[in-house]
Amino acid sequence: RKKIAIMTSGGDSPGMNAVVRSCVRMAIHMGCDAYCVYEGYEGLVRGGDFIKQMDWFDVRGWLSEGGTLIGTARCMAFYERAGRLTAAKNMILNGIDALIICGGDGSLTGADRFRAEWPSLLEELVSTGELTAEQIQAYKHLNIVGIVGSIDNDLSGTDATVGCYSALARICLCIDMIEATASSHSRAFVVEVMGRHCGWLALMAAVATGADFLFIPEKPREDNWREEMRSVIQQHRRLGKRKTIVLIAEGALDKFGNKITPEEVRDLLADKNGLALDTRITTLGHVQRGGTAVAYDRMLATLQGVEAVKAVLEATPETKTCFIAITENKIVRKPLMEAVLDTKQVAKAIESQDFDGAMALRDAEFSE
């Protein structure tokens, strides 16, 4: 019987439990044993109780649970070969040679590295006497499949990551609440949302709530953004709007690479010689990550979990490490490292203020 392990790693996102439920049940449905690794790579390195076999009913009700019930962690040990060596040993001791990882680009990079090193890790375990040649006999190849769990929707090559629509829904809900009070007092609110290198959440929230002005990392405003913002908001106020919402992605920069701070924007809106609006700042913070997953994320997580198990069962030593994407509404497998490298290039382009380059990379589908 094939033994497949599932883990969640890196930053949590709504829908991760639905991924675990789907993988566990699909694995069992396909006649395999399903395992969960608790606390991300930390659990793989520690072994023992951190690796548990799951049955069908262990994941009952997980579709509607927020966060990740099997825990997630950042694991320093896994960055080092020694940590990955112990992880490999723990996998073999549990009879596991297939791993489905739900996490962000960091976790998926770690997974690919682990797979690439696997044969040499096994060699070392035998040469140092940790395991015998017989013990590693059936585990010559490590099979890894990724599912992208992230609220930022920041991975190239997929239209949506598990969790992004839940975070977006939460942001819209919060802005609706802020708007009610803004309107009552005729106030302005500067709302900061998550997204370091990716303005997807801020952009989609601005569209979905009809925000007055927006700052995202990928497209800095022109030099005269202060005047532009004042004139746009003045115009909206002239038309009788009693509330003003300015959205800022946490990674938003100006053309010179300086961070756009909520404080500066507030001071501009409140300037007695300008708009003179009573202005408050709201940083949404971790409410964006929490809570239950919206229907879309549950559906995406379930379909991708099913596909991930299929990918594990169909993989050969020659297949590249893949992740499960959604492209034009279809669940598809894509090569993992191309997507990760593309994502890193976008972040680099933004950091070096090559914004056109970043946009071109986002628009282009990486070659497979």
Ligand code: ADP
């Ligand atoms: P995310 O998956 O959300 O991007 P991180 O970048 O923090 O989050 O990665 C989560 C964990 O994945 C890290 O704590 C580490 O254990 C592992 N990891 C990330 N990058 C690597 C890497 N290059 N090599 C080995 N392990 C890695």
